[in-house]
Amino acid sequence: MAILKIARMGHPILRARAVEVPDPTAPDVARLVSTMVETMEDADGTGLAAPQVHMPWRIVVYKVEDDRADEEEEGEGVPLTVLVNPVIEFLDEETSIGFEACLSVPGMAGPVRRHENIRVTYQTLENEEITFDAHGFHARVIQHECDHLDGILYPSRIEDMSQFGFVEELGRAQAGAADDEDG
Ligand code: NI
Secondary structure (H helix, E strand, O other), X not given: OOOOOOOOOOOHHHOOOOEOOOOOOOHHHHHHHHHHHHHHHHOOOOEEEXXXXXXXXXXXXXXXXXXXXXXXXXXXOEEEEEEEEEEEEEOOOOEEEEEEEEOOEEEEEEEEEXXXXXXXXXXXXXXXXXXXXXXXXXXXXXXXHHHHHOOOOHHHHXXXXXXXXXXXXXXXXXXXXXXXXXX
16 A cells, blocks of 8 residues: 655646656556555545656546536446546537536635536557547546646636635535535
8 A cells, every 4th residue: 555645736746747658558657556546545536647646647547436427427437547648639619617626736626617528538557549438527527637747737727716715615515516526
């Protein structure tokens, strides 16, 4: 069991563009992913990107619990997923605003506009290329995590900063919504 220290907003690694993983099958990559998963679960996060644990690689792990999935997805969660070198394509112009939080911005939450429908292409740890479509909350999680790979934290995407604040200070309804995404 290894829990990695999570970088917080202000650390330069969170501002840097992460680099492509040249060989997803490398043992170092498997070890990093394993400790990322343990760290994410220990922190009770929905997702985690490698730069958040001070590793500048394009790797994301996430898991959507059943009760966090959108109703239109019939409450279906998404099992633990590992994305190596993910690339996002927006399928249309539809967007929605939802509250997000981030393990690198502890205690805070704010509303972020994200695309509703995306197509993701990535490599598995077995170096298999996979493409799938994601919608709603699932798409939001992936966009949040992939932003980390480009050195972007969600506060920089908030359009209405009056809604950005500490979860404990936000209204009860907002605090509940803020629980939507924590990666
Ligand atoms: Ni995050």
